[in-house]
Amino acid sequence: MKLTLKVWRQKNSDDKGKIETYNVDNISEHMSFLEMMDVLNEQLIAEGKEPVAFDHDCREGICGMCSMFINGEPHGPGKGITTCQLHMRSFNDGDTIYIEPFRSRGFPVIKDLIVDRSAFDRIQQAGGYISINTSGNTIDANATPIPKDDADKAFDAATCIGCGACVATCKNSSAMLFISAKVSQLALLPQGKVEAKERVLAMVEQMDKEGFGNCSNTGACEVECPKGISLENIARLNREFLDASITSDK
Amino acid sequence: MALTGLFLCLFLVGHLLGNLQLIAIPGVEGKRAFNEYAHFMTTNPLVKILSYLTYISVLFHAIDGVLITIHNKKSRPVKYVYKNPHNNIPWYSRSMAVLGSLILIFIVLHMSHFWWKMKHSSIPMPVHKEFIAKPQMSPYGGIQDTLVSYYYTTKGDYVPADEVKVDYSNKKPEFYVNYQKYDENYKASGTEMKIGEGYKDLHSLVCAFFGQDKMKEAGIAANSNALVAVIIYVLSMMVLGFHLMHGFSSAFQSLGINHRKYNKLIKVVGKAFAIIVPTLFAIIPIVIYLTR
Numbered sequence: 001m002k003l004t005l006k007v008w009r010q011k012n013s014d015d016k017g018k019i020e021t022y023n024v025d026n027i028s029e030h031m032s033f034l035e036m037m038d039v040l041n042e043q044l045i046a047e048g049k050e051p052v053a054f055d056h057d058c059r060e061g062i063c064g065m066c067s068m069f070i071n072g073e074p075h076g077p078g079k080g081i082t083t084c085q086l087h088m089r090s091f092n093d094g095d096t097i098y099i100e101p102f103r104s105r106g107f108p109v110i111k112d113l114i115v116d117r118s119a120f121d122r123i124q125q126a127g128g129y130i131s132i133n134t135s136g137n138t139i140d141a142n143a144t145p146i147p148k149d150d151a152d153k154a155f156d157a158a159t160c161i162g163c164g165a166c167v168a169t170c171k172n173s174s175a176m177l178f179i180s181a182k183v184s185q186l187a188l189l190p191q192g193k194v195e196a197k198e199r200v201l202a203m204v205e206q207m208d209k210e211g212f213g214n215c216s217n218t219g220a221c222e223v224e225c226p227k228g229i230s231l232e233n234i235a236r237l238n239r240e241f242l243d244a245s246i247t248s249d250k
Numbered sequence: 251m252a253l254t255g256l257f258l259c260l261f262l263v264g265h266l267l268g269n270l271q272l273i274a275i276p277g278v279e280g281k282r283a284f285n286e287y288a289h290f291m292t293t294n295p296l297v298k299i300l301s302y303l304t305y306i307s308v309l310f311h312a313i314d315g316v317l318i319t320i321h322n323k324k325s326r327p328v329k330y331v332y333k334n335p336h337n338n339i340p341w342y343s344r345s346m347a348v349l350g351s352l353i354l355i356f357i358v359l360h361m362s363h364f365w366w367k368m369k370h371s372s373i374p375m376p377v378h379k380e381f382i383a384k385p386q387m388s389p390y391g392g393i394q395d396t397l398v399s400y401y402y403t404t405k406g407d408y409v410p411a412d413e414v415k416v417d418y419s420n421k422k423p424e425f426y427v428n429y430q431k432y433d434e435n436y437k438a439s440g441t442e443m444k445i446g447e448g449y450k451d452l453h454s455l456v457c458a459f460f461g462q463d464k465m466k467e468a469g470i471a472a473n474s475n476a477l478v479a480v481i482i483y484v485l486s487m488m489v490l491g492f493h494l495m496h497g498f499s500s501a502f503q504s505l506g507i508n509h510r511k512y513n514k515l516i517k518v519v520g521k522a523f524a525i526i527v528p529t530l531f532a533i534i535p536i537v538i539y540l541t542r
């Protein structure tokens with residue numbers, strides 16, 4: 001395959017950045033998108049140019065690092081996949097592909113396609129934890145009975161890999177789907193009930209501080225989320241938040 | 251946002267049911283029913299509270315909506331070069347602020363057309379009149395039915411329109427007759443006596459605004475731009491429909507009401523509401539244009 005790539009190049013966070021055009025040839029349709037990027041980078045190095053910086057780690061859809069906005073969609077075309085799971089057979093010979101970093105005030109660009117997603121870590125640190133007994137009499141998790149349905153929902157929420165595709169695609173650049181998954185996975189379980197109220201208030205407060213927008217229920221995030229996190233979680237977050245705002249001491 | 255939005259949806263239902271009287275009941279009964287309803291809506295203290303709640307809701311909803319939208323726009327300072335939103339959400343879900351602002355413009359226009367004239371205008375509103383057939387002497391001999399115009403009072407009486415003076419100084423139509431008073435010396439002195447209050451004829455105002463004055467009953471100059479008015483109203487209702495197509499179910503999600511058992515119901519009711527309510531609103535000016 002022959003492709004024209006329009007890639008966002010930006011030296012550092014102070015640089016303004018711009019789109020550069022590259023041509024690549026001999027791309028196999030069996031390559032993953034990241035392997036295609038590797039080919040491009042080898043070509044650039046051979047030409048004595050700076051390779052394109054991009055994030056990646058597991059290359060199997062579980063770490064959430066490979067943030068790229070491809071042809072107007074986070075992780076490119078296809079549903080339920082990350083960029084590393086996107087294959088070149090999704091494109092046609094001669095295609096032009098736009099590759100940009102995820103855009104949000106909460107995700108400042110570090111270099112080229114790499115953005116700083118530590119805002120998610122800070123939101124998680126603000127309340128995404130539970131208190132457990134560690135003083136030698138740890139309670140076996142399986143000793144606490146949990147309804148199957150709740151366990152399933154909590155597990156579904158817990159599959160969020162923090163990739164940020166929800167923020168990237170949202171017209172409001174809202175992080176509600178991510179936070180709702182993190183709040184839900186704990187709020188649904190008895191172990192998470194202890195800090196439930198403080199948790200939701202603290203995480204939402206941190207979300208606002210990080211500069212993400214407000215959810216207007218368009219549902220774009222649910223469509224683009226590689227893990228199929230449901231909007232049901234956002235409703236749960238809204239419910240938890242309303243409840244906590246009214247009844248919490250804080 | 252969600253609470254004011256849903257309150258406004260309730261308002262829409264009430265407003266629609268009231269307005270459907272314009273076309274639901276034919277003839278003079280319809281006119282009387284509508285003008286009585288309009289009178290009730292402008293004088294009842296409970297309705298007054300509701301109407302202030304509605305004004306506040308619209309203002310709060312609009313200001314909050316615009317502020318949120320501006321904040322959300324700022325949350326992505328550098329835009330994408332290539333964005334392809336079409337494949338994941340419908341255009342109206344992405345255009346709530348534009349649709350809402352168009353609704354706001356419509357609300358201002360709409361209030362200037364009817365509410366302002368009903369409430370504050372210095373031009374007095376026409377007064378509700380009915381024509382009743384009365385047997386009268388014909389100049390050609392014999393007795394013939396002739397149409398005589400009567401004002402209908404808030405007490406339910408009829409007073410002959412030719413024999414009373416209408417006074418608008420208290421911002422409502424009041425009927426006066428000349429009344430001869432005699433003192434103890436049987437000296438006559440003329441005074442004016444109020445014998446009743448009438449209804450403002452909003453029905454005719456609306457019919458003249460949208461209609462082509464087929465019946466000439468309004469006694470108001472017909473609107474030469476009636477067709478333009480009808481088109482603007484119909485388009486505005488389409489805008490409202492799209493706003494609700496997203497807004498109705500969105501409000502439930504905002505309030506955290508999302509349950510596998512009821513989601514389908516909320517979605518279906520929301521879509522039905524977004525189609526039925528604006529369509530019924532839009533039918534009113536169309537019917538008036540075609541028949542009055």
Ligand code: HEM
Nearest residue numbers: 216252255258259312315346347350351354497500501504
């Ligand atoms: C009769 C008139 C109106 C009705 C029935 C109505 C109804 C609604 C409803 C139910 C929602 C969803 C709320 C939510 O998701 O929480 C909504 C959202 C919205 N409305 Fe309206 N609305 C009306 C007029 C307006 C006006 C005049 C504006 C003015 C600009 C406006 C701007 C917005 C915006 C920007 C949103 C999206 C906000 C968000 O979801 O974050 N609306 N509307």
Ligand code: SF4
Nearest residue numbers: 160161163164166225
């Ligand atoms: S909710 Fe989905 S899209 Fe958002 S961060 Fe988690 S996995 Fe990624």
Ligand code: FES
Nearest residue numbers: 059063064066084
């Ligand atoms: S590199 Fe880990 S999810 Fe793509």
